[in-house]
Amino acid sequence: MAYFQQLLLNVNKKPLGFSGSQFRDMVDMKISNAYLPNDHVQYQHCAGSAPQYRGYPCALWLLFHTLTVSQYQVGSQQINVTEVPLAIKNYIKYFFGCKQCSDNFMKETINISQLDSQNKHQAIIYLWKVHNNVNKRLQGQISEDPKHPKVQFPNRYLCTTCKSINNSQNNDDYDISKTIDFLLDYYSRKNIDISLISNKSRRVEELSSEQERLVSTAEYKAVKLQRVAYKNENLQHVEYR
Numbered sequence: 001m002a003y004f005q006q007l008l009l010n011v012n013k014k015p016l017g018f019s020g021s022q023f024r025d026m027v028d029m030k031i032s033n034a035y036l037p038n039d040h041v042q043y044q045h046c047a048g049s050a051p052q053y054r055g056y057p058c059a060l061w062l063l064f065h066t067l068t069v070s071q072y073q074v075g076s077q078q079i080n081v082t083e084v085p086l087a088i089k090n091y092i093k094y095f096f097g098c099k100q101c102s103d104n105f106m107k108e109t110i111n112i113s114q115l116d117s118q119n120k121h122q123a124i125i126y127l128w129k130v131h132n133n134v135n136k137r138l139q140g141q142i143s144e145d146p147k148h149p150k151v152q153f154p155n156r157y158l159c160t161t162c163k164s165i166n167n168s169q170n171n172d173d174y175d176i177s178k179t180i181d182f183l184l185d186y187y188s189r190k191n192i193d194i195s196l197i198s199n200k201s202r203r204v205e206e207l208s209s210e211q212e213r214l215v216s217t218a219e220y221k222a223v224k225l226q227r228v229a230y231k232n233e234n235l236q237h238v239e240y241r
């Protein structure tokens with residue numbers, strides 16, 4: 001809260017307005033007890049040929065596909081096939097900064113509730129199809145990285161047997177069973193490279209779990225104290241009666 005109050009104060013100090021880079025400097029401020037992390041993220045798979053390309057939205061897609069595959073791979077016999085797609089949809093609805101993308105995605109995922117609950121691959125295939133439709137829609141658009149043109153996925157270099165018709169722009173021209181096998185492998189746990197997570201991020205993780213532990217210990221103690229107080233109060237009532 002302290003951070004946002006200070007940011008608001010700084011914004012109000014400039015009634016005549018400010019440039020984008022001046023606002024960037026304001027956002028990057030560090031006050032004693034709060035600041036936003038402003039490390040410039042270095043993407044690996046999602047690195048674009050220029051800063052405006054790929055990056056965060058690309059990483060989101062990778063995370064979403066990984067979630068659908070992981071639910072299938074670690075889930076029990078009975079999985080709720082709409083659970084992950086609905087969570088993704090709600091995340092995009094409320095937290096994705098690109099409003100136009102979010103609106104498009106709401107329309108493109110209108111039929112989630114109709115997924116076949118008997119088919120455990122449904123969520124994986126559903127998201128793959130939706131993503132390929134988005135790829136098709138964005139072909140040649142301003143957001144397309146010229147070094148990474150929008151094509152139907154997987155291309156024949158990634159999966160030689162997935163496509164029944166080469167260079168097809170249609171999801172129907174994929175062999176679904178081979179595509180499922182490919183996606184299960186491509187987005188599986190063994191393909192997640194965590195060696196690039198820096199020591200710094202590990203330290204941040206360690207610190208936040210330490211913080212969580214302290215908070216839960218404090219909460220536990222507070223609940224215990226409340227119980228003791230409640231017990232004492234009741235005992236007093238008993239004594240007075």
Ligand SMILES: Cc1cc2nc3c(=O)[nH]c(=O)nc-3n(C[C@H](O)[C@H](O)[C@H](O)COP(=O)(O)OP(=O)(O)OC[C@H]3O[C@@H](n4cnc5c(N)ncnc54)[C@H](O)[C@@H]3O)c2cc1C
Nearest residue numbers: 054057058060061065100101104105128131132143148153
């Ligand atoms: C939910 C959502 C909606 C979006 N809507 C819009 C929009 O309306 N307009 C707009 O301009 N941008 C939109 N974007 C951004 C856009 O889809 C791309 O993420 C962005 O242009 C970067 O593209 P990219 O080349 O890095 O590949 P991305 O499309 O981001 O794909 C990332 C990676 O996923 C893999 N992949 C590609 N296709 C598939 C597939 N079908 N199945 C499984 N894996 C696949 C590939 O390895 C690829 O490198 C949206 C992003 C998201 C997450």
